[in-house]
Amino acid sequence: MAHAPSDDHAGHGHAHPATGGRAHGTGTGGYAMAMLVNLGYTALEAGYGLHINSLTLLSDALHNLGDVLGLGLAWAAAAMARRRPTAHHTYGWRKSTLLAPLANALVLMAFSGGLAWEAIGRFSAPPSIPAVPVMVVAAIGIVVNLGAGWLLHGGGRHAHEGQDLNRRGAILHLMADAAVSLAAVMAGAGMWWLGWAWLDPATALLVGVMIAAGTYGLLRESFSAAMDAVPRHIDQGAVAAFLSGQPGVSAIHHLHIWPLGAGEVALTAHLVRPEPGDDDAFIDATALALSEQFGISHATLQLERGQACTQPCHGAPTAGPAHHH
Numbered sequence: 001m002a003h004a005p006s007d008d009h010a011g012h013g014h015a016h017p018a019t020g021g022r023a024h025g026t027g028t029g030g031y032a033m034a035m036l037v038n039l040g041y042t043a044l045e046a047g048y049g050l051h052i053n054s055l056t057l058l059s060d061a062l063h064n065l066g067d068v069l070g071l072g073l074a075w076a077a078a079a080m081a082r083r084r085p086t087a088h089h090t091y092g093w094r095k096s097t098l099l100a101p102l103a104n105a106l107v108l109m110a111f112s113g114g115l116a117w118e119a120i121g122r123f124s125a126p127p128s129i130p131a132v133p134v135m136v137v138a139a140i141g142i143v144v145n146l147g148a149g150w151l152l153h154g155g156g157r158h159a160h161e162g163q164d165l166n167r168r169g170a171i172l173h174l175m176a177d178a179a180v181s182l183a184a185v186m187a188g189a190g191m192w193w194l195g196w197a198w199l200d201p202a203t204a205l206l207v208g209v210m211i212a213a214g215t216y217g218l219l220r221e222s223f224s225a226a227m228d229a230v231p232r233h234i235d236q237g238a239v240a241a242f243l244s245g246q247p248g249v250s251a252i253h254h255l256h257i258w259p260l261g262a263g264e265v266a267l268t269a270h271l272v273r274p275e276p277g278d279d280d281a282f283i284d285a286t287a288l289a290l291s292e293q294f295g296i297s298h299a300t301l302q303l304e305r306g307q308a309c310t311q312p313c314h315g316a317p318t319a320g321p322a323h324h325h
Contacts, residue, residue, distance in 0.1 A: 141181030
């Protein structure tokens with residue numbers, strides 16, 4: 001069986017818009033300050049919540065801890081991802097940017113489950129909680145989260161410029177945290193004015209459910225990415241159809257698409273192209289088109305002269321448009 005394997009690790013499509021960097025004038029300083037402020041407040045809120053036995057404050061602290069964990073893990077993963085490939089880690093440590101959110105999601109799920117369990121147990125005999133300290137500490141949380149959002153926004157100096165998606169997402173999350181702190185203030189007000197002690201476990205349970213619901217999507221997506229699933233924004237069928245339609249290609253098989261790291265997607269495929277020709281130019285043009293049309297930045301294409309897969313292709317998808325013979 002004749003083969004003319006040609007492999008090209010495409011060096012195209014690596015240019016991405018700057019995210020969260022100096023393009024907006026705030027650099028990483030805004031992220032650093034936001035994380036440090038939130039970390040300090042989270043420690044204060046958790047410590048005081050334990051001191052006065054308030055689940056409302058502990059649940060709000062957990063919600064803020066999610067932000068701190070997410071940002072801290074993302075920074076650590078980004079630092080690891082910059083490490084150069086080695087003979088043992090041939091892709092480097094890019095995968096750490098996918099494992100970090102998975103670890104974050106698992107930790108938050110475990111904490112929110114424990115918080116909800118404790119809240120349910122307190123409904124039968126809710127302890128007396130000093131309401132005014134709950135309101136004061138939660139009100140500080142509103143100021144902290146709004147202030148951190150203002151820092152990430154560039155202190156108002158760049159409001160006219162388009163914010164990158166990561167920055168906008170972080171700002172929206174901080175606004176949601178401010179809303180949770182507002183709910184804690186309202187719960188404290190209800191305990192103070194109406195004597196409703198059950199508002200403390202009820203608020204904690206509500207926040208725990210909110211954390212679990214918000215974390216589920218992150219858990220599902222990060223687990224899929226860690227399992228090398230095709231990224232959600234890429235239609236594998238469309239990629240298969242594109243490759244099948246390239247000049248001289250009569251069949252494709254062993255098509256695999258998976259995330260290498262944050263913002264990086266890899267592809268491998270065997271293309272049956274019976275007629276010899278400008279193989280190098282063909283691979284370069286196809287890899288560039290994959291980068292421009294689908295955002296696939298690392299494409300490795302193997303060309304074959306005949307029907308190379310006469311037996312079932314081990315490791316190929318069992319169904320779907322990506323498996324052609």
